[in-house]
Amino acid sequence: MPTTGSDDIDILEKAKRLLAPDYVPGDDEEYMNERQQAYFRMLLIEWKRSIHSAAGQTLQSLQDGPMREADLTDRASSETDWGIELRTRDRQRKLVSKIDAALRRIDSGEYGYCEVTGDPIGLRRLIARPVATMTVEAQEAHERREKVSRDD
Template identity: 60%
Template sequence: MDTASQEYRPSADEPYMNPRQLDYFRRKLEVWRDELIDESEQTLEHLRTENWQEPDPNDRATHESEASLELRTRDRYRKLIGKIDAAIRRIERGEYGYCEETGEPIGLARLEARPIATLSVEAQEAHERDEHRRAD
């Protein structure tokens, strides 16, 4: 990747979801996915090499608790990787950056913060209000 590509940040001064922005978000998503996969592989390697034969029951319980936490984290990564892959597919279909409910732009700031976002801030807030009402 050249220096100009590394320094590029999408701007409201350019057309929304133009090819350069789409390429920027695709790369951002791919880097994020690769980092999650690397971390997952490290977790698996750690679990494979862990000494599970601790003589002290407290040490063994601690190892099992840590392993359980690592596996839950890995499962969250797996789900997140699925969302990242779905976002990349939306880029390929020309649907990325637009709210699934309203069709309105999600916005660059929201996508910078959460590149897997599928809803605009307004639609997300409406979903959360509905969830709170159903929970009550």
């Protein structure tokens, strides 16, 4: 059975190492220049490819056959593990749509700029979370508003 240890962060870090071990976008360059856009495009594409690969491995494991654990406790444990694995894959499926949206923003020239304020999101935030659509400040304000509306 596949492990759920290869979460989004591990996959993203692996993509970064494969993509450009000798280049990291820096503040000494013009913000969202062609080289930075190419870096983030390739990073997003590699991240998406890695997610699809992991999903394919999960699908293959599911097709290999049902669990045949003799002990009820072992069977319950295996079913719990599969449930966690499938929830992880569902979360990654949703992440793929965010990756596609980020790629469209690169194509339209909007990538790297906050969808709320229009300000630059910042390279450090984009390196950490390439699908970010808001600055840290705008994201925090959004989360505060969300929390207030949930409390009502």
